Amino acid sequence: MARNPKARAISHPPLFTTFKPAGVVGTKLTTITLELDEYEAIRLADYEGLEHEKASDAMGISRSTFTRLVERARKKMALMLVEGSKLVIDGGSVHFKENVYQCKACNHRFRASILEEKKECPLCHSSELVDFAKGFGHGVCCHAKKEKE
Template structure:
């Protein structure tokens, strides 16, 4: 049985709930769910340019866990772009 997921410190909320290819109805698209911690990891490392250790500390996880979260998030985003899938963004619960 896996360990329970610890609470993550999420510092942003997405402006929209999903991104999808233009001109295709949502009902006709396959979709990927991007978790709030995955979006936050992408924001910290790829957008703000933080190294993984400081980003992990801000997120409240180990560096290895941050690396795993980033890997999963990047794969989902790449798959959505290449295969024309919708990307649904999970919103973090309010603190």
């Protein structure tokens, strides 16, 4: 019987979560789900250009597990590009290290520790913020952990 995977460390939530071919209604497309740990593996290996050893350390997983994640993610992205599928980033057992916020008033995006919940924009001081981690149901566990300490 397979064990539950431990939560993988993810730097921060993705800014965009859905990708599809232009001019095609999304409901008519096959949906491929790229899990958050697969997204992070692609970000570290292909966007940041890290060696698998360093990237696996950043995620708190073995190098072989990291390599499997990258291979699965690349396969899914290839399917999306070749077959014209819709790609959605969601799911997986993850833990964000940082959060991303966007101000609704001035559109400023900024990062903060996942442990500190931001209440206002550092530029315009508006309290109307989009919390990207909460969009994935994340953050409550971190704040509860902080309160216990």
